[in-house]
Amino acid sequence: MSFAMAFSKKEDESGLSSYYNNKTTIIQEARVFNESPISPRKCRALLTRIVYLLHVGETFSTQESTTLFFGTTKLFQHKDSALRQAVYLAIKELATTAEDVIMVTASIMKDMQPNSEVIYRPNAIRALCRIIDPSMAQGVERFFKAAIVDKNPAIASAALVSAYHLFPHAKDVVKRWVNEAQEAVNAKSQGYFGSVSTSSSFFGGGNQSSAQTIPSSSNITQYHALGLLYLIRQQDRMAVTKMIQQLGGGKSGAGTTLKNAMALCMLIRYAAKVMEEDPNVQRQMVELLEGWLRHKSDMVNFEAARVICEMKNVTPAQLTKSIAVLQLFLSSPKPVLKFAATRTLASLALSHPTSVAACNVDLENLITDSNRSVATYAITTLLKTGNEASVDRLIKQITGFMSEISDEFKVIIVDAIRSLCLKFPAKHAAMLTFLSGVLRDEGGYDFKRAVVEAIFDMIKFIGECKEQALSHLCEFIEDCEFTKLSVRILHLLGIEGPKSSQPAKYIRFIYNRVVLENAPVRAAAVASMAKFGVNSTDAKLNNSIAVLLNRCLDDVDDEVRDRAALYLKVFKTQTLVEPYIKEDSVLSLAALESKLVSYVKDATASAQPFDVSAIPKISRAQAALESARPSTLDTIGVPAAKSTSSAPPPPTAAETQSAYAEQLAGVAPFANYGPILNSSAKPLPLTESETEYQVTCVKHIFKEHIVFQFNVSNTLPDTVLEQVTMAMQTEDAGLTQDFVLPIASLSAVSSPGIAYVSFTRDEPEDYATATFQCTLQFVSKELDPSTGEPEAEGYEDEYQIEEVELSAGGDYIVPSYTAFGAEWDRLKAGPSVTETFGLGASVESLKAACDSIIEVLNMEPLGGTEVPTSSSVHTLQLSGLVTGGGGKVLVRCRMTFSQGVGVTLELGVRAEKQDVCQLVVSAVGG
Template identity: 95%
Template sequence: MSFAMAFSKKEDESGLSSYYNNKTTIIQEARVFNESPISPRKCRALLTRIVYLLYVGETFSTQESTTLFFGTTKLFQHKDSALRQAVYLTIKELATTAEDVIMVTSSIMKDMQPNSEVIYRPNAIRALCRIIDPSMAQGVERFFKAAIVDKNPSISSAALVSAYHLFPHAKDVVKRWVNEAQEAVNAKSGGYFGSVSTGSGFFGGGSSQSGAQTVPSSSNITQYHALGLLSLVGGKSGAGTTLKNAMALCMLIRYAAKVMEEDPNVQRQMVELLEGWLRHKSDMVNFEAARVICEMKNVTAAQLTKSIAVMQLFLSSPKPVLKFAATRTLAALALSHPASVAACNVDLENLITDSNRSVATYAITTLLKTGNEASVDRLIKQITGFMSEISDEFKVIIVDAIRSLCLKFPAKHAAMLTFLSGVLRDEGGYDFKRAVVEAIFDMIKFIGECKEQALSHLCEFIEDCEFTKLSVRILHLLGIEGPKSSQPAKYIRFIYNRVVLENAPVRAAAVASMAKFGVNSTDPKLNHSIAVLLNRCLDDVDDEVRDRAALYLKVFKTQTLVEPYIKEDSVLSLAALESKLVSYVKDTTAAAQPFDVSTIPKISRAQAALESARPSTLDTIGVPAAKKTSSSPPPPTAAETQSAYAEKLAAVPAFASYGPIFNSSAKPLPLTESETEYQVTCVKHIFKEHIVFQFNVSNTLPDTVLENVTMAMQTEDAGLTQDFVLPIESLSAVTSPGIAYVSFTRDEPEDYATATFQCTLQFVSKELDPSTGEPEADGYEDEYQIEEVELSAGGDYIVPSYAAFGAEWDRLKAGPSVTETFGLGTSVESLKAACDSIIEVLNMEPLGGTEVPTSSSVHTLQLSGLVTGGGGKVLVRCRMTFSQGVGVTLELGVRAEKQDVCQLVVNAVGG
């Protein structure tokens, strides 16, 4: 029975498959390897079962793997070519768990000899790279070099792929194969994939015949593998014009995209190169070149013209894969260049009825981003027809497109809200329903005319909502927006139904929502009804529901509690609170003083919800970050960053007596260009009596090691005295990045010292011995000039902190305040640029005014922060005007709890 036929039967129903693929049974049957004479048919069948088990995730113990491994190697003595291929496949898979596998090296190397059977050599090469110890790589170097340049593509490709897998374990050896890899890239097409047995095949029965036929190959797949190895070892290929393999060209195009991302200055030359590949005979190459151009940063409409023309041709292709690829790329491009993509609208409309619903989905979403207001009703009608035919994943894509369209054409809100409320009643999972709810939330926030209708739709949805998280979020929104509506009482019934019918978390959210109606309503009758409903909740079986009801009933009786417990929209940052508490507990000198909660920055409740859902990123703080992908975790919050820095510094004995950290830089400051041989970033840590500069240093030179790496800092400004420098003992490309510290004492801890430091990286440079990998004995002292480091008045002493600006501004009215006027000049091109600059300089929490209307010439920005070292709360109101020829004029109003804090803010902006 053939392998394919065996899988076509429903063996699971009879239990035969579980017996046939039982690990214990297979180990017992391994005695077939010891029979004399050997039966190739039986052995191939058993090897097939072993490999199948490994592929489906079954594991063998070390002892079992070793037994099977050495039983399999006994089959080397048989000349059956199909059996030999099965042997190689099996030992390659078992080698990762078996012991003493290196003992079969000699048997494998016999099949690697140039005079051995061609059909054996590729399998032997692949198996050998899994078997040998990294220290043996140099001993087989000549075999691999010869195989890489072999005229047979199957042998050459096997050697190249094996070299790719060997590289992490034997980098120095594989790097010496660059010339051979380059030769493989430039090799002309032709040759053979090798001898192909005319017997019954790999898994079938029967023996192979001696005069094996050869099948000519013109795929040039060796170029693809060779190019991949060259990129891995850092080699350079000038064979862009000689590449014939489509996969190799696609890889080269992706390398070109990487080069453009690292160095934007070469973008123009690269675009010319990519446009040449748009005319390639392979659809794969055409698409890859067009996609890279479409995804370039700062790409212009002129540069997109040819790429969009290629995508437009793909839209009318009979191949579904090309249509899908083109529509998906255009859907992403439409977010940033809708006018350019609009040229494809006619072709996209033809795809709305495409039998492939994935293609139709992307066509619809692209049209939603590029269409005009007149086409909205027609598109929504067409969408409604096939929403039930697509998966939740594509439904989310469509809903997100509708969400963007709502804000683009607010006049069409009625049709879009009808569509969203309709799909909200359809079947679907959590992600789909969440996307619809988020879209309705945005309509409530940005389109006032549809607020009450949207709230009614959400009330109907929670009547049958099966997702607790969504019910809680909707109840929270009802508590905020419901009291502001013309008829707030109509929402109470829906909210109280949740108290009667839902689980404990939803009941607790419903209690909180009802309480907000009572606090914000001026109708005594409504307030009395809510009090009655809350009293009923005191008998709830869940303690959270009872406690909330009791709390809000108390608040109703004592009006002074309303502001802090119901109307207050800020909470303490939990990450910052945890960090400060840990430092407080560890600091024995601070134990006698009460813990000061006022030093903890506040965040909005919305920010707190995001913070609680974030993954931990403490291990990645303070070092140069890798490129982020779509699957990367979100960056850490400012509070998480502070906590991580505190943990790192606490592990350094020299800083044990410094006490808690008041503030650390929000993000590392780059002091070198990204392409330089030494890369340095700086983080500043403010203590009560000290300032510590943390320098993250990376060495990108693979053949050089730096020892005794220190940072020399010089300044002419007074107020700081250098204490000591903590060097990096040794820094190589492998151990990078390393951290060097420089500590200063604040001469007057109550003052906010400012200074500019000239910084020089100093080190002893040593070359690495290529044979041993160890640094040479002799080195030389060297230094590397980097950019200046500035200790600023605002950003280094102020921590962002959320506040209710209006109430806090009035509270600080009687305290210290300063008002100054500044002319920012024409160098600041707009009010938006002025807002961004002020936020960056002061490092404060923007509470309002970050969104600047393009037509506005007058604007107000509100900021809030906490000043380190007991400086207290500080609020800033920035009133700005913009006029052509004059630029931005700024009136800076500052209110704080201390006079020197007001001056600190003014100096930060004026400096």
């Protein structure tokens, strides 16, 4: 019985899986490779099982892989075409773990010859790129060049895809194939895949002499060739732009040489990336995209429409044609087109609801669509674009099929309702009823969290529904199975509950959590109850809470006991209420750690008391995130090679400061500079990402010095840079250059390196500002290709980079959290400045103005970061600490926006020192 016949047996899945997954049996059965004569049927069956195991993630040891690999290569002697294909599949997968695989290169290259069987050549090409060493790429270059321009699409595509795999290891060689790739893009389909025997089976059947030509008009070679061209040119933005324009075929798109729909879709995505990187070419690209909207392929039409809809700063006029195309898709009989169109329109409705509203009639017809994914997106879009009168009807329709859709789409619906709550607050009753209803339904954590967040927003922004919403949350935590949600709700009850008309009614729900829940929830419940006692003037209620907290002193968990003891102590001593209960800020532990380390190591500083006022504060929410991260003093800031593995979360600002302090402590010339007052929040890029030399800058502020750290990378593999220094020139006074610490040697392998430039602050009490012209100077030496060592002689060279600015705000101010209202009133009698600025028409919105001010001043935003889209008046509040004993500084930005004029800003500054107020004003005014 043939192996193919085995599939006709009525075996259970576990039996078949056991047959395929038994690695030990496979290794034992590998002896069939040594039989004489060879049985093609048995060998194909075994090779299939090997490839299957590798595909599902099974691993072979190096010895096992080597044994199987060389056993498989013995099958090259057999003439069975199906067996030869299976051999190539197996050796391609085993080559990554087996040893000495390069020994089969000659056998593979024999099948790559133009006079060999057409059916073997694509498989041989794919296997060869996995077998050869990168240093051998030049030796097989002529074979690949010939294969790329071969008239057979299967051979050409195999060579092009193999070039992808070779590119990371042999860039210089693959880059020389650009002409062949261009020819493959321009070539027309030959109408066949080659001589492929249709009567032979991969699992069974002997060697067949007859072959049948399979017609094709897919032009798939163009897709692979275009991808390779982009891979070669991706670092040259101008070359990519020119390629898109040449292949785009003009405004109508009719003259394009690309006939493959997938190739056109990929070209459209390249156009989108170019527009994102260089807004100056947006007009040209939009003309091409609008031409593709009229293409005969639905795939190309949709991709062009989607890219236009996702463009930055897209105007309603530019959206008209794209929305018209998507509107046609809404009435298509194909579910995939309806789904793609509704999803794109749902996303676009967030920023351009008026433009999308033109599709509302078609979207309403999809509410009852049999595909619930399409119906979900249709309703979501209608919720974002509809009017107040349609809210009740839409919510009623949503309720009907919520139980029929997955959690993923439920979250989308809830997020739409969340936005609708703020848009139409008068309809809060219907929306709250809907949210409380779905909160009782079955669902996972993400779905329940989305509902809870929506109710939180209603409590925050719609005062009329606050008590009703709190009641729904109290009922939910009675049966909530998610600890995180219970803790969040208890925290909210502690904040909002005491402000309600009947705070006592929430105590029962909270104390039930102490009795029935796990330790984290019990601890949160204790804290929530205590806030009722602190904020209430009802003596009876306070006595009841004290009794309940006393019961918690016997809890089995120490966190619960400690919290109960703390709050009982606070009740007895009212002076402790403000710092321990009502104060919403704490010291940043990472910054405190860094400052303490510097204080202990610095002998001169240790003679003075430690200054806690210089430690920035963060909110308790930020502190919770900070405490969840591992403490680290690892050196950071130097560019690192990209890794394909999952990267850890980026360090917080405080962790970054701590790491820089540890890094500079190891540099001898800075030993007597004292502690670092502030370092840049993130490295400032001074070159484009695709240039041969990449430079970023970090500024370190000391009491009497300023150190510029330049992180330099050399991307040229055949060049070594020696004595790398940074020349800095400025016309501004107040700084005197001390010395430069160069990088001794910098190669592409050893990259990156760090060069330092130190300046003395002539007046340490002043906040010096300056703009520096920077030039990278070095000795360039070529690498000897035979030895890999740099040549003895080199030449001096320099590389101009962008300017570095020492700014008034961003470099001398550290973000620090505080209670803005109380602190603003406290500083009322101190130094203050109020100035008015016109930010100009270039600032297109209040949100953009807020982002710009926060970036310039580098201060902690305490309120006003969420800007309503319909508002023309807004207030932003900021807080910070000024380095070097400058003390606290608060900023209140009152802004108005009008079309044509832009944003007008009234900047109010209060600080502990007058020169600090002027520092902030000069940062914004400059």
